[in-house]
Amino acid sequence: MHKHPSSTSTIETLLSHSSCRSFVDEPITEEIRDLLFTAAQSAPTKSNLQQYSFIEITDSNIRDQLISFFPEMKWAITAPLLIFVLGDLHRNQTICEWANRTYNAHHQDAFLNASVDAALATQSLIMAAESIGLGACAISKIREKIEQVSDLLELPKSVFPVCALAIGYPKLRPGSTSPRLPLDAIRHINKYRKPSRELIKHYDAQFNASYGPPTPRYPEQFGSPKTASWSDNVSRQTSVCERNQLTAYLVKQGIIEKSKDEPAE
Ligand SMILES: Cc1cc2nc3c(=O)[nH]c(=O)nc-3n(C[C@H](O)[C@H](O)[C@H](O)COP(=O)(O)O)c2cc1C
Structure with missing residues (x-):
């Protein structure tokens, strides 16, 4: 960990971050879970629109399904706390309907806002977890089967997975922080x-x-x-186009419009 003479415990938590990929089999209490989600919710959010949601997975059948989709990610899927982070335009769309207004925010700006909100909340959750001795790892691998994950979690239109989060007490002491660019x-x-x-x-x-x-x-x-x-x-x-099914998925979810430059199907 880098130390600075005036470092606060918050800065120390930030500077000592390192993703954790192995956890002891010790549950995380309900009180701590509440604390983590509340810390996440305190993150800034664009216009306070709060365009994200979390799904905490407690059902072992859902975990089993996820393991069948991603066998190599069993270590993450079986973590004591498994959370899916979602960009969520659906809630505000519903509020708009309740107000008898036409929702007109289906475009890349809303997609970007929801993604940023989700990312900031995720970072706050990770930092809160690490500050109390938990370890965490974000998992974008789950986007490789985005359709199946979406169906499994029954995501409505206008909601999309950003990543999952695996959290638990670290099995090994977290390693040194990976060096970042100068x-x-x-x-x-x-x-x-x-x-x-x-x-x-x-x-x-x-x-x-x-x-x-x-x-x-x-x-x-x-x-x-x-x-x-x-x-x-x-x-x-x-130089590899990873997850190239994402655009079609986002169009299907009604998050973004089909690009006018793209040929019609
Ligand atoms: C959005 C996001 C997605 C990630 N997805 C994965 C993943 O699928 N599998 C994994 O092992 N690590 C994943 N990571 C962790 C990164 O690999 C890790 O943060 C990076 O290598 C830097 O290492 P550090 O977090 O230990 O500093 C993800 C991180 C982020 C922010």
Whole structure:
């Protein structure tokens, strides 16, 4: 953990974050669950529209179904607390109907607002959890079968899964925080500065020195690199169009309109 002389416990929690992927079999009390969701709800939300929801999974049949969809994610699905984070335009749409107003916010702006609300609430929930000794990991893998997950959770139109959250008391003490890019790479002053190859190279070297090279992504497509690195993985992952079914799903859910540029089916 990086320490700063004036660091507060909040800043220490933020700086010592590390995703946790193995949990002891110890339940999380109802009181703590309430606390976590209440902390999440305190996050800022666009115009206080609060366009997100959480689904806490307590039904073992639903967990079993999820394991059948994602067998390799059993460690997450069986976590003491499993939550689905949803972007939720449905609640406010219903409120609009109650007021006899036509809902006209089906577009990318609403999608972005709901996604940001969901992300901020998620981060607050994770930080609240870590501040009391719990470990957590966000799981976007669940979007790889977004239709099946949606059906299983009976999501109405205008609701979409953002990620799941696996939470529990850590089995192992959380590892060291993964090194992030040098501040200069993400902090621009006044105007946007193009990425510096030197800084990225420096980060790759620093990452490998403290963590060892990462597992190369998509080796079946791109082979094995001489030296795996963070940036090599970035280019491998972003040259594959992952989850390309998302646009069709969002159109079907009524979240976004079909692009006028897209050919008709
Ligand atoms: C939206 C989101 C989705 C994620 N999905 C997954 C996932 O499907 N599987 C997983 O093992 N980790 C997942 N993670 C965790 C990231 O891999 C992790 O945050 C990142 O590697 C940085 O490591 P750290 O959180 O330990 O600092 C996700 C994180 C976020 C924010």
